[in-house]
Amino acid sequence: MRFAKGHGTENDFVILPDPDGLLELDPTTVAALCDRRAGIGGDGVLRVVRTSALLKTETLAESARSAERSEWFMDYRNADGSLAEMCGNGIRVFARYLVMAGLLETDTVDIGTRAGARSVTVEPDGQVTVDMGVARRLGEGRARIGGGELVGERVSVGNPHLACPVEAPVSGLDLSVAPEVDPGQFPDGANIEVFREAAPGTLEMRVHERGSGETRSCGTGIVAVAAAATSPGEGATWRVRVPGGECTVFLDADGVRLRGPAVIVAEGEAHLR
Numbered sequence: 001m002r003f004a005k006g007h008g009t010e011n012d013f014v015i016l017p018d019p020d021g022l023l024e025l026d027p028t029t030v031a032a033l034c035d036r037r038a039g040i041g042g043d044g045v046l047r048v049v050r051t052s053a054l055l056k057t058e059t060l061a062e063s064a065r066s067a068e069r070s071e072w073f074m075d076y077r078n079a080d081g082s083l084a085e086m087c088g089n090g091i092r093v094f095a096r097y098l099v100m101a102g103l104l105e106t107d108t109v110d111i112g113t114r115a116g117a118r119s120v121t122v123e124p125d126g127q128v129t130v131d132m133g134v135a136r137r138l139g140e141g142r143a144r145i146g147g148g149e150l151v152g153e154r155v156s157v158g159n160p161h162l163a164c165p166v167e168a169p170v171s172g173l174d175l176s177v178a179p180e181v182d183p184g185q186f187p188d189g190a191n192i193e194v195f196r197e198a199a200p201g202t203l204e205m206r207v208h209e210r211g212s213g214e215t216r217s218c219g220t221g222i223v224a225v226a227a228a229a230t231s232p233g234e235g236a237t238w239r240v241r242v243p244g245g246e247c248t249v250f251l252d253a254d255g256v257r258l259r260g261p262a263v264i265v266a267e268g269e270a271h272l273r
């Protein structure tokens with residue numbers, strides 16, 4: 001099985017080129033690929049598949065139908081094999097892979113996801129900007145963590161988030177154990193972010209991702225905390241620092257854009273047993 005490895009702010013992915021949709025990617029295979037000792041290692045898998053091939057085996061939700069017009073589809077899987085609707089770091093890495101593989105002739109492309117199509121622009125300076133659509137703010141939510149409680153705002157970026165403001169520097173928090181959420185608020189689970197304003201216009205954030213555990217960055221989580229930190233109805237630009245680097249989020253009346261790095265670090269052949 002051919003693969004590439006890439007990351008966006010150290011949120012890392014195994015990339016599987018499968019233009020014609022021939023791979024059978026079950027959760028066990030995904031978990032084996034993402035295993036950091038016995039596999040290649042990654043927070044998730046990005047299968048690079050033509051949308052026309054994906055649609056032979058999968059029906060998209062009504063809300064994701066815009067993806068049907070995209071040539072390429074980011075079939076994203078978490079490290080535990082579960083599917084997710086969207087990945088903000090992954091889609092930048094996906095676009096970088098398309099460029100490297102000679103599969104992209106323009107700088108801007110619509111990429112299909114289970115949250116719908118997202119317009120992605122690969123910039124000359126190496127950064128990649130994604131039109132993330134709308135970050136929907138859904139009201140207060142809670143999570144239990146290490147005997148305490150986190151209170152924050154539920155935000156949908158296509159996938160579910162709980163963005164929790166905290167007073168102390170985020171480096172002091174223990175996110176090693178999965179926070180528990182109320183299934184009534186999050187029927188499909190959630191990605192949990194803690195954040196604080198470290199300087200004017202700059203947020204610091206850490207995340208515990210659904211299906212992957214604590215990661216060094218989460219692009220949709222970065223968008224969720226930027227939305228939660230912005231006064232309703234106003235626009236803003238936030239730099240968001242995560243353990244693996246930094247991204248910038250632009251919020252305005254048209255929606256949200258996420259800008260950050262995307263790197264391919266290796267290519268090879270995987271031999272899974």
Ligand SMILES: N[C@@H](CCC[C@H](N)C(=O)O)C(=O)O
Nearest residue numbers: 084087088089159218219220
């Ligand atoms: N790391 C990603 C998000 C991946 C999906 C997430 N774990 C979920 O299950 O919703 C990002 O960069 O957005």
